[in-house]
Amino acid sequence: MLTFRGIFRISTRNLTTKQLVYAANGNPPEAIKFETVELPDKPLTGHVHVKWIAAPINPADLNQIQGVYPVKPTLPAVGGNEGFGRVEQIGEGVTGFKVGDHVLPGRSGLGTWREHGHHKQDQLFVIDNTLPLEASAVLQVNPPTAYRMLKDFVDLKPGDVVLQNAGNSAVSRYVIQICKILGFRSVSVVRKRDDLEKLVEDLKSLGADEVYTEEELCSRKIKTKGIKLALNSVGGKSSLFLAAHLEDNGVMVTYGGMSKQPVQCPTGPLIFKDIKLVGYWMSRWYEQEENIQERHKMYAELGKWIKAGQLKTPCFEKRKITDHVSALEDGMNKFDRKQLFVF
Structure with a gap:
């Protein structure tokens, strides 16, 4: 009786994904290249498959591509430091994640301008998956920066005064x-x-108590008393007069x-x-491991305010990844509306 032994080849199905990559530092619209790559059908041990949903273009992203930002990923690198995604699969040995979780990058340099990615579990951080898309996309940078500066440097009490420059940022x-809350x-x-x-009216509608110009700041026309905390993102003469308005034992955070x-x-x-x-x-x-639990607490409080309508997310111009050149140009030159890649 004749027998036949067939040779069976098991093929693996790869996942095709689009991403924005730069191989050298330079002008972002020229340095960033669109490419399509393949990922294995399953993440490796200790890795998580993330479907990235939305990621903004921030000044830090542009500076990183230009090579002037302190965080310098190994090149070639995928652009983008902020954004959120959904867990699609988890590899063996992964704990703390489940399919359907929404995640942020654990820290800067992960590369969020992509449709899909396989990432080590310690590179990701779980957030509330009921937050709106726009709020989730920018939950990592600007709201936490404001939150931590108001929490970590001065023990502020209701009625205390916070003075800041770049008031429209x-x-x-x-x-x-957050001050209003x-x-x-x-x-x-400003x-x-x-x-x-129009700008003064806009900022007061958010809860600003007073709005002044830089000229009024520098000519000491600000008569507000009890300023315990000053937030500086300008420097130069602006920081000089910002600090001058502090009361005893006040702090200026730059x-x-x-x-x-x-x-x-x-x-x-x-x-x-x-x-x-x-x-x-x-x-x-x-980057500081001791802040992990505080990070959970912070995101929970910010998320509560967002869902209650107390913390509003700015307007975005939603862009496709294939429109990256014009999106990057607008990100560098238009400041009234943030650019947001939606994948």
């Missing part, structure tokens, strides 16, 4: 809203512009330098009021 808008008074300083009255000028501080208040100057970088806070 994304972080500043969250500062205004927690009962703090907020004073915001650049003079043609539509100043988290940006849009003027590209050194932080300045008046000598008198530094000596006689014992004011303090500190720096803050949200990415470093995320």
Whole structure:
């Protein structure tokens, strides 16, 4: 009796995904390239398969591509530091995740401008999967920056005053809203512009108590008393007068330098009021293992405010990954609306 032994070949099905990659630092619209790659059908041991849903274009992303941001991924790298996705599969040995979970990058440099990715479980962080798409996409950077600066440097009580420059920035808008929620008074300083009255009205609708121009700040026309915390993201002369308005034992937190000028501080208040100057970088806070439980608590509180309508997410221009060139150009040149890749 003849027998036949067939040779059976088991083929694996690969997943095709689109992503935005840069192989060298440079001008983002030119450095970023669109590519299609394949992923294994199953994540490796200790890895999680994430379907990325939405990711913004932030200034830090652009600086990273240009090569001037402190976080420098090994090249070639997928762009994007912020965004959220949904867990599709989990590899062997993975704990703390389940299919359907929504996740954020655990820290900067993961690369979120992609449709799918297989990531180590310690590179991801679970969030509430009932939050709106836009809020989830930007939950990692601006709201937490505002939250931590209001929580970590001064023991603020209801009625205390927070003074900030760059009052129209994304972080500043969250500062205004969180101050309103927690009962703090907020004073915001903005650049003079043609539509100043409209901007003042807009910021006050978010909860700002007072809005002044940089010129009014520098000419000391701000008469507000009891300023315990100043938030500086401009530097230069603006930081000088911001610090000058602090009361005794006040703190100025610097988290940006849009003027590209050194932080300045008046000598008198530094000596006689014992004011303090500190720096803050949200990415470093995320890198500290002791902050994991506090991170869960922070996201839970921010999520509660978002779902209650107390914390509003800014307007976005939603873009396809294939429109990356124009999206990046707009991200560099348009500041009234953030660009958001939706995959």
